[in-house]
Amino acid sequence: MSTSTDLEQLTAQVLALPEASRAQLITALIDSLPHPPDDHSEVWRAEEAERRCQEIADGSVECIPGEEVFRRAREHLRSIHSPVSTELPRRVGNADEEGAIGGTATV
Numbered sequence: 001m002s003t004s005t006d007l008e009q010l011t012a013q014v015l016a017l018p019e020a021s022r023a024q025l026i027t028a029l030i031d032s033l034p035h036p037p038d039d040h041s042e043v044w045r046a047e048e049a050e051r052r053c054q055e056i057a058d059g060s061v062e063c064i065p066g067e068e069v070f071r072r073a074r075e076h077l078r079s080i081h082s083p084v085s086t087e088l089p090r091r092v093g094n095a096d097e098e099g100a101i102g103g104t105a106t107v
Contacts, residue, residue, distance in 0.1 A: 008081070 014025060035041070055061040 014022060017025070052061075056063060
């Protein structure tokens with residue numbers, strides 16, 4: 001893809017796919033990203049979980065409900081298609097539908 005128009009067209013095509021096809025595409029895209037080495041992935045996950053728990057415990061991160069994380073994500077995705085948006089997104093930690101650790105996510 002060489003232009004943002006190409007990416008916008010591809011995004012529109014992908015969003016028009018059935019849900020199952022989009023899920024398969026998401027899996028393929030995630031699998032194409034770099035992952036921690038397999039032999040160390042369990043150790044890495046445990047260390048990452050401990051680090052995040054410590055950040056929550058010592059107050060160095062702001063905890064927000066998972067529902068708010070997804071609201072902000074949807075808002076941000078809408079704004080990146082608007083030429084008037086100049087606000088940079090805040091980093092949001094990995095969160096599933098219920099949110100990250102203990103139903104919260106970090107910002």
